[in-house]
Amino acid sequence: MSILGNLQMLLLAAVAFSLIASVMLSLAVPLLVRYTSGWAPVSRHKALLLLGLALPMFTLAALVSLLFPSFLAYAWPELDHCLLHEGHAHLHLCLVHLSHDASSWLGWVVIAGVVIGLGARLGVRLLSLLNAPRLVHRLLGLARFDSHRGAWVVPTGHPLCVSVGLLRPRVLVSDGLLAAASNDELEVMLAHEAAHVRRRDTLARLFVRAGSLLLAPGARGLLLSTLELSAEQACDEAAAAQVGDRLRVAETILAMERLLGGVTGISSMVAAFGASSISARVQSLLLPPRSPNTSPFLTLLWVGAVVSVVALSPRLHHVTESTLAFLAH
């Protein structure tokens, strides 16, 4: 048996399944974005989150499907799946009866190409991700905690209201914002950011960014921007529910937009392309609230059940083996 040959086949299978998933999902993204446009932001965000994580989930499901009979054979030798392959030369990857085929240099070139390509895309993002916690940590070191508002106050004149952090996100506001905004506006902004903290939106975004790296650039951009918009809209809805006035949230978004436009001096950067996301947010707030489609638990249960059934179905197992056979020849 050849350990390298089997390892190579497994890695090539993972690459092939990822590429198949990438093509299918890149085509599905625009359709799902359009299909969910009328959904409640909370439900739309969940649907897009699942779509963003679908590529690694699909790859994992396909690999599980490929290897599942081997696991079964370990537990119950009488269920040895390889017996079914006798009599016809159907290529399969079995952990019980490892293949004797040696690895090929071409296979390693393909694997190295994918790893290097993915590593280069990940590397740049990883560098920015490593810088971010340092910046946030330094900023928090100079901020003071306002227990009344439940937020960290940064002593700067810039108008700032953000939630920062991945595992323990915190709300940051600036002295400049506290001086410039009214109490009503501050209440809306803090409710909006508190919703981001509760929902762990930054962490969800990070997972989707990593999980969608292999999607076509256009589809990935559309997915990430729509995901971002739906998260903002979901937090707008949470703020509206807390303050009891949807229009006040819309008014606060516009007031903050005007405040930032006057301060940062980058006001016309996006004007040429039409509107930023605030247009969609404000217009959504002018409509009555939409009720979420299903509970999060039910959604997760449903997706988990579908993935499990698909991964364990003999048909998918056959498809994965056929893909392997195609790769090997």
Add this chain to the structure above:
Amino acid sequence: MDYLWGSGEGEAKAVHVALGKRRGITNNTIQSTLKRLFDKGLLERDKVSHAHIYRPRLAREEFERGALNEMVGELMGGRAEAMMSAFVDLTERAGPEHLVRLEKLVAERRRALDRSKP
């Protein structure tokens, strides 16, 4: 910097006595650190006999304000975008005309809402 803000000025040997011995840092490391801070413009120095006497170029408050503004600038420029959500996007702005149109839309809705109240 903390030591020099507290004492006003000092040479490498004095900093080493105050900090280096306690933390197990050699005099050479202290000297090169002070040199780096001088190169970055955070310290100024005078040569007295064979030694350099270092003093902070900025008061602690001034330094912290500058560092904070730099950090906020980085934050608003999207440097921590990966782990941040802002109430409104910090790096994108709606055009002024677009903003006015949205404000009119919301104001109209507010008036309609106020009129419909008993």
